[in-house]
Amino acid sequence: MIQPDYRVLLDEEIWAYMDRSDSFYPPDAVSLTIDQQRAVYNRMCAAFHQPHPDGVRTWDVAFGGVPCRVYEADTSAITVVYYHGGGFVVGGLDSHDDVCAEICAATGYRVISVDYALAPEAVFPACFNDAWAAFQAIAAAYDGGIVLAGDSAGGNLAAAVAQTARGSHDGRIAGQVLIYPGLGGDRSKGSYITHANAPQLTVADMEFYQQVRSGGVPPVDDPRYAPLHDTDFTDLPPTVILTVACDPLSSDGEAYAAAINGAGGQAHWHEAAGLVHGCLRARVMSRKAAAFFDQVTAAIGAVGAGQWPAISTA
Template sequence: MSGPTPEEAEILDFQAHCDAFYPPDAVSASVEQQRRWYDALCAAFDPGRPEGVAAEDRPLGAIPARFYRPAHVSTDATILYLHGGGFVVGSLDSHDTVCAELAQGTGAELVAIDYRLAPEHRWPAAFEDGWAALSALLAQGRHVVLAGDSAGGNLAAGLAVRARNEGVCGIVGLALIYPGLGGDLASGSYAEMAEAPGLSTADVRYYRELYAAPETDPVAHPLRAESLAGLPPTFVSAARFDPLRDDARLFAGRLAAAGVDVSFREEPQMIHAWLRARHMSPGARAGFAALVTELGRLARLT
């Protein structure tokens, strides 16, 4: 690997394990092969659901979904989780234990959805699936915290922007984990971390082109929104060694400038997709604990 890299031995070991399943040049392979690699990687880092969390697959409206319920529910808010994967890979299974652990740690029911993927379904398919799921939860009278990592963070932020624009009520929080929000691919962390381990700027460009969202659409690229005023209380988590880092920094800064209740945390030794390293890396473990705390706080703002 070239360019700036972490010093934490455990996160470097994590990346070496990832490279054994999902090579750095994976985007040069077919989408079908990329999905096989990603599924194998996810299975290798799956510790199993924690005891006491029930999970049930059932549709949310017309959208495939998995409902997680911890043994002790301590809030009436529901977390709607959108998984990462560049809009190209990922599923209910890829983030299963992440979602189960978040439900357990926050004491909140969590719903994950299986949105449509590119290139079979380009923009706005994934977003519209997220909107349909959100609308179904709100129609049930639920208070919702939107959450997601990477591409899922993009979708969560876009849903919050559209809901704000349309005067939709019921969204009580927003949590974004190393989100891609439409930043300039030629500057900032996209230049500094262009060859970062786990995700390169070239990879980001590939995923954007495959997803084919309009560059100027503020729902597809929330950093392009004219104003972020009126968004719900938000937690933003960035990874230091990630081309997407400055998307998170800029979004959090703009939220603060707009008067939104925002908490920002940058993991100093982390790379993109560190969620999977939460059981082997001290830095990832600390980042995940902070995520649970902040997500739980948002779920109790009802």
């Protein structure tokens, strides 16, 4: 197969972002220990971190025994439960702090970021157990609707929580917004093949994270691990999946939306051209990434308000 020409597919702003992001990683990054990878990732995230919008208050508190960070701009009847990305290996409350603060400011909703346990110290199902425990405690602590959201690995956890929550919580989940999520799709086709060696995330990277997350033995047919491995996609909340074209995971969004719609639910998948995995952080350097983030916040706002369709692709 002819490999995509990313010099054509990606504009100068995205290349500048990737160059800056990659500058934090040494040439022998593949040989770094997990602790070293986390240190590099944290330094990179800190370099891109933006000040909180005016009026956003934050505090740290545990829900269900899981460390979390709450963001509020005003009294809100809607709570966004946010699960951060990072391959289940890196990331935390600080890595996505400004993203969550800006979601709060843009929507007016309360946002709670969940600091679930990371691998290899805590292998699957520890990450899911934390995600679920925090969700249950947050649902008990606050009245009103809940929007589940997350990027990459966090999108996986949001979908797994939504699927596990079916039939409980009296319809409290207003919807879910998944940002370039990894959902366990078919790696023999689609973006897994076309963009197997995409910048910022490759199929080989995904295999590494999977081995670390699972402790070396990935579960089979466990939707808590891979939501697309479920056999029942009925009764899921309205779902928006936002992916990017230059990413091996993009086909997961297409497949998940098709599964939900095929089961009689409401799902919308949108793939943004000219962007790479992890581009939420690029919003400060790229107009395309900024527009993508605006779609994320608009989708969260619409889903929380019960509006459908929840996204405009015009």
